[in-house]
Amino acid sequence: MIRADVKDKKLVVDILTSAFIPKKENNSINLVVKQDKNRIQRMRVLMGYLFDRAMLFGAVFISDNKKACLLLNYPHKEKITCQTMQLDLQLAVQCIGIERVFKVLKRQRVARRNYPKEKYIKPIIVGVESEINGKGSAARLIIEVKNHYVNNQLPVVIDAASEDNVRLYKKFGFRVINKEEALGFPIYYLRLN
Numbered sequence: 455m456i457r458a459d460v461k462d463k464k465l466v467v468d469i470l471t472s473a474f475i476p477k478k479e480n481n482s483i484n485l486v487v488k489q490d491k492n493r494i495q496r497m498r499v500l501m502g503y504l505f506d507r508a509m510l511f512g513a514v515f516i517s518d519n520k521k522a523c524l525l526l527n528y529p530h531k532e533k534i535t536c537q538t539m540q541l542d543l544q545l546a547v548q549c550i551g552i553e554r555v556f557k558v559l560k561r562q563r564v565a566r567r568n569y570p571k572e573k574y575i576k577p578i579i580v581g582v583e584s585e586i587n588g589k590g591s592a593a594r595l596i597i598e599v600k601n602h603y604v605n606n607q608l609p610v611v612i613d614a615a616s617e618d619n620v621r622l623y624k625k626f627g628f629r630v631i632n633k634e635e636a637l638g639f640p641i642y643y644l645r646l647n
Contacts, residue, residue, distance in 0.1 A: 458514035473581035480639035481615040522591040
């Protein structure tokens, strides 16, 4: 496992974009990314945004084979700065599209009511290059990150729209704490600790 730094942004964006391009179903990524002829470029903007936020308020991990990545956030460390406002504005203009902002804000409200008020760790996104999906790279990385945080006392809370991801997270000890369908597709909230 490699702990990423800013020079790894392109690699992480490439991995995450590759992982989510094939996914056309309703999910959080496709809710945020405006679905038009520029979908892939917009997706790259989103993945860059997630990387930048994780570097500011969390951590980014890359598998040893550099084919999978996991981004974490510590919401209790987040703060509004000129840099975060600039990132948010760039995301709204270059990825979401002004007409979709209200959908994204609704998704944030739904998420906020399902996340704890206490301090917690939030895995933002896990991705594996589409060419090696299903070969265990993401699972190995999750195990390594989990082992890295073995003495962690904070709960880990994640959301997932895919039944496959829910099954995967359950294998790592997560339990479903809620299921929301307010956005037109299910979002499962899972907790560890």
